[in-house]
Amino acid sequence: MIRAFALVAAVVTLAASTTLANRVLPGWAYPVCGLVAAVVLVGLARAAGLSWADLGLRSVRRPALVGLAGAGLVAVVFGIALAVPALRTVYQDGRVGTPDFGQLLWLTCGRILFGTVLIEEIAFRGVLPALLGARDDRWRWPPIVGAAALFGLWHYLPALAIGRNAAVHAVFGGTPVVVLQVLAMAAAGVAGIFLHWWRHRGHGVLASVIVHFTTNAGGLTLAVLVR
Template structure:
């Protein structure tokens, strides 16, 4: 790898490490989406400085239609999966998230339509399906090393958020009495696997819009379903 590319990779990883620490330990909740936008701008600047261009990052406008179509197919599949889970009592328990108990409609809309799309999806897709794989040497063809490296970092990105998973009834039921670090480790591995899956959507759609739509459907959609299960309950 060229020296500038290595320096850009170190800068990007350092920036993401600082970002996850700030949003999970320092910044107030309202700053989460703003932080996401700022970090994305910085990552794109680092990528541009390293010599990467829009097609390398999955931001080629020529593939926008394909990425949107592939992403919408993924969104529909997520919707079907949620419908099946709601119809099966054992799976429905997975939506029993204690963090949603006292959430009003306004707060739900804020989280589902602003906080998650800007603070989570935009940042994570640009970082882990766009900038990092490209810095690791990904191209138009599927290359396992860049995909696995970026996905491993995606898993580590979820270390701090994973500490709150015990508030989910399904997680607590499976891991009740297990040390927190074990639950966190499982979450990190699961996130890394999810990173590989999301990169497949990016590869199929030739752009980060495809995994962004799948990611939004999973996170915002799952949140909305959890809220409905708890309030309708």
């Protein structure tokens, strides 16, 4: 009963957090909102009897090594995309704008790291899977898929702007916005499973944090450089 209550409270916390971050609060408060939500989620999980190991927050060394290996693979994929002219449209994103170095540093190390990656990894690769019954010693599909589905729904508001990416527009240019939004949320759900694999292999959320941050911050940086 306590775990079920914690699960409902966690989902409500996340719904409130994404609404506040994307529709109510000013831009500077985005990472603050993420940090506060992450602390609340961890508090709910601990109150429900989950251990630090259950949440993937106990160890550092192995998750860091696995995460760095994942970051290296992401860098290779980015390099291939840059080397192939036909793939460079992936980085042409109208949402990026023209930030200077200081703004880029804020976007990557402020908004992305603390406002996006930290809350998403603690929530969807740590707290929610554990509350749904995931175990650190073996892969269990139901809680992982459940958390991934919620991760997809979490992207409901950000997915509204997905059509501004040049590659997406080139492939789905005439597709209704609602269809693009559903596809974007489905893709986020699949990405959630991929990220949980890194968390599982590393026995810690830090592994998926590193992979997630490398993907988002690296993608943004390259989008700025090749625009």
